[in-house]
Amino acid sequence: MITRIDLNADMGESFGPWPMGADSALLQVITSANIACGFHAGDPDVMAQAMAQAVENGVGIGAHPGLPDLQGFGRRRMQIAPSEARNMVAYQLGAAQAMARKADGHVRHLKLHGALANMAAEDATLAQACYEGALAVDPDIILMVISGTQQAFAARSLGARMAHEIFADRTYAEDGLLMDRRLNGAVIHDPDQVCARVLAMLQAGAIITAQGTHLPAQIDTICLHGDTPQSVTLAKALRRAIEGAGVMLRRFDGEYAS
Known part of the structure; x- marks a missing residue:
C-alpha cells in the first residue's frame, strides 16, 4: 500500500463573467493545484485569484498549459509542430510564474491539459518538445506526467524532476491511456x-x-477535474477515504528521473 500521496485538481478555468468550477472550496481540500494559463481557459484576473487562494491555503501551484482553443476548452486535438509546442508551453509557464510571484508564491510543477496532454501521452516526440519548453524556462520545475505513458518516458529521458499521476474520476483503456470522454463510463x-x-x-x-487489468505504475499524485460539477464532493470524499486508509496526504517532492 502506498503510504503517502498528493491530491491535485485542475482549476482557474473560469473566463471573464463565465464561471467554471469551485476553486475556493477545492483549495481547502487538495494539496496541489494545476492552474489554467489562458489558452484553453482562464484569464489574468482568474489566474491572480486562484494563485492568491492557493498561497493562502498552502497548496502547491502548478502551471496547466493547453492548446489555444477557448471554445473547445482545450479538448479538441490540433496539429502542432514541436517548435510550436515548445514555445506554447514556455509562454504559458511564463504567465503562470508572473501571476504566482504577484501572489507571493511560485510555480513548482507543470501539467499539460486536455487534448495536449492526451496527445503527449501517446507521442514521446511531442511530449519531449512540451517539456523542453518548460525546462528552458525553469530547469528545476517538476513535470507532472500521466503514469506509464510517453509523457513519463519523455520526462525521464530529459532527466527532469517528475511526479507520476493517476486519475480518480476517469477510466482507463487496456493500453493505460484514458478512455475517450465521449464514451459511456469514461468520466466517473x-x-x-x-x-x-x-x-x-x-x-x-x-x-x-x-476491464480490471492491473498495470503496475508509480503513483505520486491523484487528479480530480475541477470542472466536474460535483468536484468538491468527490474531493472531500476522496480525502476522507485516503486518510481513513492511513495514507498521508501531502505535496509530492518531485524526484529527479534516473
Whole structure:
C-alpha cells in the first residue's frame, strides 16, 4: 500500500463573467493545484485569484498549459509542430510564474491539459518538445506526467524532476491511456466508486483499467477535474477515504528521473 500521496485538481478555468468550477472550496481540500494559463481557459484576473487562494491555503501551484482553443476548452486535438509546442508551453509557464510571484508564491510543477496532454501521452516526440519548453524556462520545475505513458518516458529521458499521476474520476483503456470522454463510463461521478477504485490502485501500486487489468505504475499524485460539477464532493470524499486508509496526504517532492 502506498503510504503517502498528493491530491491535485485542475482549476482557474473560469473566463471573464463565465464561471467554471469551485476553486475556493477545492483549495481547502487538495494539496496541489494545476492552474489554467489562458489558452484553453482562464484569464489574468482568474489566474491572480486562484494563485492568491492557493498561497493562502498552502497548496502547491502548478502551471496547466493547453492548446489555444477557448471554445473547445482545450479538448479538441490540433496539429502542432514541436517548435510550436515548445514555445506554447514556455509562454504559458511564463504567465503562470508572473501571476504566482504577484501572489507571493511560485510555480513548482507543470501539467499539460486536455487534448495536449492526451496527445503527449501517446507521442514521446511531442511530449519531449512540451517539456523542453518548460525546462528552458525553469530547469528545476517538476513535470507532472500521466503514469506509464510517453509523457513519463519523455520526462525521464530529459532527466527532469517528475511526479507520476493517476486519475480518480476517469477510466482507463487496456493500453493505460484514458478512455475517450465521449464514451459511456469514461468520466466517473459517483463518490463511492471514485474512492473504491483509487484505494484499490494505491493498494496494488497499479493502474486498474475498465476491464480490471492491473498495470503496475508509480503513483505520486491523484487528479480530480475541477470542472466536474460535483468536484468538491468527490474531493472531500476522496480525502476522507485516503486518510481513513492511513495514507498521508501531502505535496509530492518531485524526484529527479534516473
